Amino acid sequence: MDDQLSRDLKAIPLFAGLTERTLLELSRVALRRTYAPGTLILLGGDPCVAVFFIVAGQARIYRLSAQGRQQVLATLGPGQSFNTAPPFVPEASNPASVEAVGETTVLTLRKDTFLSLVRECPDLSWAILGDFASRLLHLTDLVEDLALRSVRGRLARFLLEQADGLYVNRQWTQDEMAVHLGTVRDVVGRALRGLVDAGLLRIERGRIVLLDREGLEAESDS
Amino acid sequence: MDDQLSRDLKAIPLFAGLTERTLLELSRVALRRTYAPGTLILLGGDPCVAVFFIVAGQARIYRLSAQGRQQVLATLGPGQSFNTAPPFVPEASNPASVEAVGETTVLTLRKDTFLSLVRECPDLSWAILGDFASRLLHLTDLVEDLALRSVRGRLARFLLEQADGLYVNRQWTQDEMAVHLGTVRDVVGRALRGLVDAGLLRIERGRIVLLDREGLEAESDS
DNA sequence: CATACGCTACGACAAAAGTCAGACCTGCAT
DNA sequence: ATGCAGGTCTGACTTTTGTCGTAGCGTATG
Structure with missing residues (x-):
């Protein structure tokens, strides 16, 4: 019945190392959601409750200034994830706003589900380390761009x-x-x-x- | 004989979850080094060969522009680490330059030693995840600052x-x-x-x- | 005490970036 | 066809930022 959801889960590179069993469990707790173009998926500054994985479409991650100006941090596509950093930091809130570019489908996991999943699966934490690391390098480049x-x-x-x-x-x-x-x-x-x-x-x-x-x-x- | 080194290793929060045995191994492969104030510890853009942990003193992480202007990314103190992200990204080079602020002592591990250590110790990878996550949030703030x-x-x-x-x-x-x-x-x-x-x-x-x-x-x- | 040095203050200027208003072009819907 | 909306081009203007030279002031050093 949740065939579609299982297939979507398998298409996420971060979940590549998970066992069938874990994937099955995940398919029970993950939520699948589709957003119309331009919809706000996540508001920066709100408390972090969930993490997101893009199944289809694109998401624009950005910050907003008091005067309404934007700075895009990244534009992500299928297989990529967002809002995965704040769960690791106590009390952290969503670091940025996210909106759907085209029609966009995502899977979401509650923050605590995600954390225990990471604790249990070394492969997953390894993959996330790689993801975080490359984002750090990318952000560092962005900082240099803006500052210098x-x-x-x-x-x-x-x-x-x-x-x-x-x-x-x-x-x-x-x-x-x-x-x-x-x-x-x-x-x-x-x-x-x-x-x-x-x-x-x-x-x-x-x-x-x-x-x-x-x-x-x-x-x-x- | 390497008593000092072992004690230094134990003072690094990231290594808190390691077993005595692992720490002992580490004390054999870690290098301890002290830099005079103002010395360049690491040059941004060079290939990444090692990761660093600060034992004493302070290190300034920064990027340099073509015209010689600087942007500081962080100033780190004892117990903190730097250059830990690039090992997780194939081909990555040092993302920024680092210099000693005062007289500064660091421990260094070769990149591959560090990676296999992380693979073996879930506690360590968990700690690094937390570290990376908070750095991501911090950098995101910095980007907003600079852009907006x-x-x-x-x-x-x-x-x-x-x-x-x-x-x-x-x-x-x-x-x-x-x-x-x-x-x-x-x-x-x-x-x-x-x-x-x-x-x-x-x-x-x-x-x-x-x-x-x-x-x-x-x-x-x- | 004199001097040198690092840091700061200040003014003048140039370049870069942001703001605003008007006009144009295109595709699309009425 | 008409009108509209989104995107673009343009120039004029203001503000912010960066650059330069000079001068002052304090501390440390000889």
Whole structure:
């Protein structure tokens, strides 16, 4: 009956090392939920009650300022998890808000269920250690970006990261880029024009063409 | 003979759950090292070969920009560890540079020794999970600070954090504060004067007096 | 006592970032 | 076709941040 749920559980890489038995138990306590595009899944600052695993769709993890500006911390897809850190820290609350990008399906486990699961399964804690570690490295990079680089530099780096070959195909609106870079749309627009004027890239309908990767890398450290 | 080393090992909270036997093994492979004030312990970007545990003194973890500006990620004291994340991520290099603040003594373990130790000891991996989790939360806060707050706001928050009651006793130079806030001395100076002019604090010889905590908290979100 | 040094204060300036308003373009729904 | 909405381009303007040079002040050192 809960066939679907079991299949979803098996598709989560973090759960790869679990036994059939544990998975079966999990399928009894995990909740499956689907959110419409743009829905708020989790509000930063609220007490932490559960952890989440993405089955389908995408989730945007972000912080909000008092003036309503956003900073995106990550955009996660199927198989990835969020809100897994606070359960390990007593009294911690949700570190950030999360919203569904497209239609998004998640599995959730209550905080204490998750913790006892981790205690019992060495494989799982190993996997989470790897996950946490790479998130730490990623956040450290983000901090350096924000503290030590100009918007123009951050934009150059961002485009290089997003680029698939010479092209950035995905339809990024300037607003989306802005929240990833911790700034506002207008400034992204100016920075983009600046890079175009410098001959480093060209903007076409629906995509951006990187004309000079080396030039962009030079821009990217500052 | 390696009595000192064993005693040092026992003083590291992360190792609290280890058996005598394991500690003994560790005392054979761990290296003890002391650095003079200001010495570079670890260079960011170099391949990761070892993890570190602080026995005495303090270590400043920071990133450097191309222009030589710094951003401090953390200042750690006895019992705390650094460079423990990269071993869990294949190919990862040291995420940041580390230097000794005062005279500082550390224990080091080779990366692979550390990893097999973690694999064998559930207690240890549990402790590291907690450590990583709180670092993640801390870094997330830092990102929000840098992305969404002005220097003045960050300074207000910083002072509130550092304050012991109404006083910030430690002798922070403006330069030190600047590298914690991701900016430069001059700007910290201006921001400080601004807060003084607003009547929120007073600067005395060797310490700062917070006159209006609520006012500072109001300043701190922006 | 003189000097050197580290830290701070201050003003002037330049660059970067944020804010605002108006106009345009496109696709879509009425 | 009309109107609307979302996204973009543009320029003007303000504020914030970073940079520079100079000067003051205290402590430590000779």
